[in-house]
Amino acid sequence: MVGFVIPSTPISLDHWKYSPGVNIYFLSHLHSDHSEGLRPSFRYGSIYCSSTTRRLLLERYQLDPSLVITINPGETRSVSLDDFDKEKLSVTAIDANHCPGSLMFLLEAYFGTVLYTGDFRYESGILDVNLLQNKIIDHIYLDNTYCHPKFQFPKRLIRQRPQQNCLK
Template sequence: MKGMNGHIIAGTSICVDYWLWTPDQKYLHFLSHLHADHTVNLKSTFTGYIYTSPFNSWLVKRWFKIKPELVVSLSVGASHVLYEESSQSHFSVTLLDANHCPGSVMFLFQGKFGNIFYTGDFRYNPDVLEHP
């Protein structure tokens, strides 16, 4: 199946739905949801950390047999502060419900690099305007 190759935030090691990597790369991997076009090249041999929603955390371990200690569950609707090694700085990521499929999220990244809103796949719902 041909699919997307994900995205890397320019000048950082932060990537979303991007699973082309080598063990020497120190990416921070974020997973928006588990549809096939967003998990191209994700395999059970993956050895990086994956940051995602609680539902996706459970599902990626079950479907892809990713080692549980590599999957980090982040609460939806809350901001989380993480450290990005390549820039030696902290950034925040907020997960927002994408209303696309169970567990699907959008990511708002904020740091030295600016503000980046990654939507992945989402379905508009008027409630989104109530919780910007």
């Protein structure tokens, strides 16, 4: 399992174990290491993911569709962090260039500015998006599994592949 809960917040990133007080979940993509523990009986809160991931998620887990909220690359949403609508979270989705529908999340709230990469594939220019311009990121949760010169991957010729490859 690769995800976690941001300490002292109701926010969970690719983490699917019940945690008291947590009710805002972000799913970067549907690979098994990022969805481990997610069950059809999930009722702990809302799940934010891309429209591609949502479609796959509902098909695979038969979740209540009202719990799964779409946020697509380039989109920013405001999410209430409490029952009184006083504390707000601004979340922006950024294409992770990993598998179809995969996202990075830029979170901005009282705890600062956090970038959660999930799995992403860095290529020149991928982070040159207006969404990150003039941002000071306080915390970055970076998946650097293959971030070593000994790993050489060919450049992608096609940016988005057919969705049937996404669940492998």
